[in-house]
Amino acid sequence: MSSTATPSRTAAPVSARRAQTRERLMAAATTVFAERGVNGASVEEVCETAGFTRGAFYSNFADKxxxxxxxxxxxxxxxxxxxxxxxxxxxxxxxxxxxxxxxxxxxxxxxxxxxxxxxxxxxxxxxxxxxxxxxxxxxxxxxxxxxxxxxxxxxxxxxxxxxxxxxxxxxxxxxxxxxxxxxxxxxxxxxxxxxxxxxxxxxxxxxxxxxxxxxxxxxxxxxxxxxxx
Missing domain, CATH: 1.10.357 (Tetracycline Repressor; domain 2)
Structure with a gap:
């Protein structure tokens, strides 16, 4: 019983963090796209503005x-x-x-x-x-x-x-x-x-x-x- 309950309690914070990461990346993209355009903006610029690495980006989005x-x-x-x-x-x-x-x-x-x-x-x-x-x-x-x-x-x-x-x-x-x-x-x-x-x-x-x-x-x-x- 206890072995099945523990994973469910620890999974929720990970999901919440991922959702927050995704939201921050999207907010950063809005700012960067407005300044440089979608084609002119790089994944690196979006990540830098959001405060994340490229790994965080590609764990949420396949590409721009x-x-x-x-x-x-x-x-x-x-x-x-x-x-x-x-x-x-x-x-x-x-x-x-x-x-x-x-x-x-x-x-x-x-x-x-x-x-x-x-x-x-x-x-x-x-x-x-x-x-x-x-x-x-x-x-x-x-x-x-x-x-x-x-x-x-x-x-x-x-x-x-x-x-x-x-x-x-x-x-x-x-x-x-x-x-x-x-x-x-x-x-x-x-x-x-x-x-x-x-x-x-x-x-x-x-x-x-x-x-x-x-x-x-x-x-x-x-x-x-x-x-x-």
């Missing part, structure tokens, strides 16, 4: 392409958590903020929209360009985009229902308009320290209207949404 894929997949996972957090904040904020502010804030918290720091935008662009250059990554990146779009449609539908609004045009077209608007916000982040989100709020107001029943969804107090800025 696998690291890039892991970063893309991590974005998808982070979006689920960001979406849930954003909706919780929307519920709390509706009583003291306008609908435009609440919905725009919800979108900004969603990780597909959330990369608005210079480093974050540069790293995101580098992952896109590298995936475009490497045929083996085309399929996984398409899957990432499809998953992101599906999550975003679900998030928007839920968020708008909670604040008593609906789109005035098909949801797919609305999502494309919001993505295009945010792409401009991201481009601004590459050159300016501050990010102006008023354009996103204006687009939200322009393509939404109060629901016919005039009520917010469950959990939002049941009152009509206020659209004023």
């Amino acid at each position: 392409d696998e690291l890039v894929l892991a970063l893309i997949q991590a974005d998808v996972a982070a979006q689920y958590a960001a979406a849930a957090s954003a909706l919780e904040e929307a519920e709390c904020a509706l009583g003291t903020s306008t609908v435009a502010t609440v919905v725009a804030s919800t979108l900004e918290r969603f990780d597909a929209f959330g990369a608005t720091t210079r480093e974050g935008v540069l790293a995101q662009r580098e992952l896109l360009l590298h995936a475009a250059r490497v045929p083996a990554l085309h399929g996984p990146y398409r899957d990432f985009l499809a998953t992101s779009s599906a999550q975003l449609r679900t998030l928007l539908a839920d968020a708008l229902e909670r604040v008593g609004l609906e789109f005035t045009l098909p949801v797919d077209l609305a999502v494309e308009m919001l993505l295009a608007t945010h792409a401009r916000v991201q481009n601004q982040a590459l050159f300016d320290e501050g990010v102006d989100t008023t354009a996103m709020q204006a687009v939200v107001l322009a393509i939404t209207r109060p629901r016919p029943d005039g009520r917010a969804g469950a959990g939002m107090g049941g009152g009509p949404a206020t659209r004023s800025a």
Whole structure:
């Protein structure tokens, strides 16, 4: 009995350390890729930034392409958590903020929209360009985009229902308009320290209207949404 219990107790810390090592390597890669690009960055630079050896890298990733894929997949996972957090904040904020502010804030918290720091935008662009250059990554990146779009449609539908609004045009077209608007916000982040989100709020107001029943969804107090800025 004791001989089988001991390995199970010692295995967990090793797994936790490996997960932490992987996370640090991925965080370091984000920084290095933003500075030098995926092709310009070496495995050694990623390891040095993370404070690990090449052995630690290759025990977690076969090569840089696998690291890039892991970063893309991590974005998808982070979006689920960001979406849930954003909706919780929307519920709390509706009583003291306008609908435009609440919905725009919800979108900004969603990780597909959330990369608005210079480093974050540069790293995101580098992952896109590298995936475009490497045929083996085309399929996984398409899957990432499809998953992101599906999550975003679900998030928007839920968020708008909670604040008593609906789109005035098909949801797919609305999502494309919001993505295009945010792409401009991201481009601004590459050159300016501050990010102006008023354009996103204006687009939200322009393509939404109060629901016919005039009520917010469950959990939002049941009152009509206020659209004023």
